[in-house]
Amino acid sequence: MGNYPSNGNSMRMWLEFFTEAKITIIDNNERNFFYDFEFDRDRINTYVVDQSSISDLNSFVDKIGNEKFDFIIDDGSHQADHQILSLEVLFPTILKDNGVYFIEDIHDKKFVEYLPKIYSNLNDGEVSSNYRLEDPNTDLGISCINMYRSLICIQRGKKITR
Numbered sequence: 001m002g003n004y005p006s007n008g009n010s011m012r013m014w015l016e017f018f019t020e021a022k023i024t025i026i027d028n029n030e031r032n033f034f035y036d037f038e039f040d041r042d043r044i045n046t047y048v049v050d051q052s053s054i055s056d057l058n059s060f061v062d063k064i065g066n067e068k069f070d071f072i073i074d075d076g077s078h079q080a081d082h083q084i085l086s087l088e089v090l091f092p093t094i095l096k097d098n099g100v101y102f103i104e105d106i107h108d109k110k111f112v113e114y115l116p117k118i119y120s121n122l123n124d125g126e127v128s129s130n131y132r133l134e135d136p137n138t139d140l141g142i143s144c145i146n147m148y149r150s151l152i153c154i155q156r157g158k159k160i161t162r
């Protein structure tokens with residue numbers, strides 16, 4: 001998600017790192033889809049999508065059809081509301097089982113306030129003697145969460161239970 005104005009170096013890096021990978025880029029500004037270097041166009045798909053808009057995200061999911069992704073990286077607006085909306089739309093619909101969803105720059109207070117929801121999602125159903133987790137309402141299908149400074153990696157899949 002996101003493609004930095006005019007250079008596309010992030011895309012270039014992924015093409016080099018994953019030599020067989022196909023990459024889909026979404027950005028709300030189509031001017032960011034012009035690149036000043038040669039690359040294999042068969043490996044890149046671009047879509048103009050505003051990640052702050054639920055209708056844009058849903059119509060992107062519809063356009064993608066049955067395609068599912070191994071990885072989704074949100075390096076877009078970096079605004080917590082947009083990060084949360086995108087996660088809730090894209091994670092359950094277009095990420096493969098065992099696929100990983102990365103969100104960069106999660107230091108916004110609103111994202112911190114959202115963390116209990118994904119924690120509850122991961123641990124929903126576990127028995128606790130005194131302080132049960134609140135029912136998260138929606139099961140996103142989270143199997144694992146890794147957190148680093150400003151970065152969260154959320155894996156989709158079957159929960160590991162004891």
Ligand SMILES: C[S@@+](CC[C@H](N)C(=O)[O-])C[C@H]1O[C@@H](n2cnc3c(N)ncnc32)[C@H](O)[C@@H]1O
Nearest residue numbers: 002003004010027028029050051052075076077
């Ligand atoms: C920090 S740059 C990262 C770009 C790319 N990942 C890279 O490393 O080259 C952020 C990108 O997100 C895009 N962006 C900003 N707000 C957005 C939104 N609401 N929806 C989709 N893309 C957005 C910007 O146009 C910009 O290209």
